[in-house]
Amino acid sequence: MLYAFCVTTPVLGVILADYGSGWRDHRRFALTTLRNFGLGKNSMEDRIHEELKYTINTLEKSIDKSLSPQRMFHNAASNIICQVVFGTRFDYEDEFIKVIVQCFTENAKISNGPWAMLYDSLPMIRYLPLPFNKAFENVKRGDDGSSFSEEHLIMNALDLHFAGTDTTSNTLLTGFLYLMTYPHIQERCQQEIDEVLEGKDRATFDDRNNMPYVQAVIHEVQRIANTVPLSVFHCTTKDTELMGYVIPRGTLIIPNLTSVLNEEGQWKFPNEFNPENFLNDQGEFVKPEAFMPFSTGPRMCLGESLARMELFLIVVTLLRKFNFIWPEDAGEPDYTPVYGVTLTPKPYLMKVQLRATQ
C-alpha cells in the first residue's frame, strides 16, 4: 500500500510524511490549527450540533420510509471537518463535494487491496491501464518544495479532510448497523440518554461521564468497526531490537490493529458485539489497554479527540430523537465489511421513526 499510495500523492501532507522534522512541523501545525479553530472547546460542539440539524432534517424527510445512510454520514463527517479546515460546509447535493468524497472513498479501497498489492509487487505492470490508475486520476499532482509551501498546505487540508471523513462516517455506519440489529442495546442507550438529558435541550460532550452504557456501546462499535485495520504502515528509522528480534533500519512495519482489537485474553467477548467488553461488574465504564482503534505512539491519530466528540454527540442526538429499525424486507444483516485502508459496512437501508417522547 505504502508505495502505491505515495505515488498518488507526491507532496505528502501529514499521514504519509516520513518521520522527522518535516512531519513534526506539519503535525504540530495541524494540531495548533485544529485547536485554534475550536478543537477541545465549546465552539467545536456548536459546529457538530449545527451539522446535526441537516442530518436530522434528512432523517425527518424519511420518517417511516427506508433510507440509505451512506451519503448522509459521509456528508455530515465531511462537513464538520470542512468547517474547521475550509471555514465552510457544503450542501448534501453539492456536486463538488460529492466528487471529492467519492474520490477518496474510492482511493481508500483501491490503495489497499489486491490491485495495490500487484502494483507494489510487479513494477512492470505499473504502466498498464489497470484499476489502480483510477487512484492516480483521483489525486491532483503538485511539485515538492519547502516544508511550508502552498502544495503542502493543500495536502495537509486534504489529509485532514480524508482522515476525518471516511473514518468517522464508516464508524457511524457500523454503529447504526449494530444498533438496528441489536434493538435491546439501542433501547438501553435511549433510556440512559433520556434520564441524563431530561430537561436539557441538547447533549454536551461532558454528558458522556454520566452515560457509562452509551460510552461502552460507542467504544464497542469502534472495536467491532475496526475502521483502520492495518493503521498506517510505518518503517523503522534505526536498527531496533524488540522482544529478542532484531529489526534492521528501513524495515516496513504493518501495525495489525485488527489483531489487538479482537485478541483472545484481552476482551471478555472478543468475537461478539457486546458492550460488556467496556463495563465492569458495577456497570461502570472501563477502557481496556487493548482498545487502540486510533493506533498508538507518536504517529497516533491526531484527530482522536474530534472523532470521539463527533461519535458521542451524533449517536446521542440521533438516538434521543429517532428509533432506527432494520427494515422487515431487508433479510438477514450481513456484517462482513468491505476491505480497504478503511473498512466499510456493506451498503444497507435503515428505517426511521420519530420517538414517542419527541
Ligand code: HEM
Ligand atoms: C473514528 C475515527 C478515526 C479513526 C478510527 C482514526 C484512526 C487513525 C489511525 C489508525 C491512524 C494511523 C496512526 C498511525 O500511523 O499509527 C490515524 C492517523 C491520522 N488521523 Fe485519524 N482516525 C479517525 C478520525 C480522524 C479525524 C476526525 C481526523 C481529522 C482531524 C484524523 C486525522 C488523522 C491524521 C492527520 C493522521 C496522521 C497522523 C500522523 O501521521 O502524524 N483522524 N487515524
